[in-house]
Amino acid sequence: MxxxxxxxxxxxxxxxxxxxxxxxxxxxxxxxxxxxxxxxxxxxxxxxxxxxxxxPKKVVNPQDGVILCPADGKVVVIEETEENEYFHDKRIQVSIFMSPVNVHVNRNPISGLVTFFKYHPGKFLVAWHPKSSTDNERTTVVVKDKAGREVLFRQIAGALARRIVWYVKEKDEVVQGNEFGFIKFGSRVDLFLPLGTEINVNIGDKVTGARTIIGKF
CATH class of the missing domain: 1.10.287 (Helix Hairpins)
Structure with a gap:
């Protein structure tokens, strides 16, 4: 530690x-x-x-086709939804709420090339608010693996989280399990996965960054 x-x-x-x-x-x-x-x-x-x-120090052996959890916390959303910033089509959204007692390091869910990155200034609604994913201060990152599959993930500020930190930019090569950012105080991370992804968690599950398998392609 x-x-x-x-x-x-x-x-x-x-x-x-x-x-x-x-x-x-x-x-x-x-x-x-x-x-x-x-x-x-x-x-x-x-x-x-x-x-x-x-x-916590974590040693991760990257696995193709596996989507690792990007943060410690609790699964609060699993639903099919329209992703309108990058994909402009239907995706499976999995959201993880990070309370102040969780580790707040954010980790890459897959290995690959960062094909998109954008920072959005915004509001500070409570992290579980339905519009926090689109209205709050946030970052959006898209990573494409070597098979061409893309995963979008967002760091989202909450009512207390007033500082989002990121360590990636477009065209970076990232490794599954390595840090891509940090959010101070209570917050949330959203994942947007291709339809047909096998989801391995349920709403209410407590999950661990770079340890829990969120799903498989």
Whole structure:
């Protein structure tokens, strides 16, 4: 387990805040019960930041024809829908909600060539809102595998998630299981898969990035 690079600034701010409030409490000789309350809250803040930005080390053996889960969380949508940004046809949508306690690293579901990438500024509706996939701040990535099959996936900001980070661009070659981005705080990742894809998860399932098999071509 390691600490993700996206959390360095947040951790530094948290440590500075903890140092200041503890120094102020000591300087003004706060009552003992108040000091203990500050110590407990300081420990809680530090542990929360560390657990949120944790980044488990994962070794993935890429598999052709397999679609791995791009994020830790819970499956909240599995449905046939119209995808109107890139494919302009019907696809199977699988959506994963990431709560604040989940690992927030995002990983490539398949290996291949990035054929499309776009960042969209937008709203910050709650991540489970039906329109969050089209109205919220988000990124859209499409990867084509060596057999010509394309998967579209979106990072979607939520009510608390105000920073989406991505590490890919068009024409990049990506490897299944490697990081393609990070979303701070509660958020969502959508997958759009070809019709006929065998779906291996159900609504309500808890899933793990780069471990759970979402489906197979």
């Amino acid at each position: 390691k600490f993700h690079k996206e959390g360095y600034t947040t951790l530094a701010i948290a440590v500075l805040f903890i140092f200041i409030i503890n120094a102020v409490a000591d300087y003004y000789d706060a009552p003992q019960y108040a000091k203990w309350l500050i110590y407990v809250l300081s420990a809680f803040l530090f542990i929360t930041v560390v657990q949120f930005f944790r980044s």
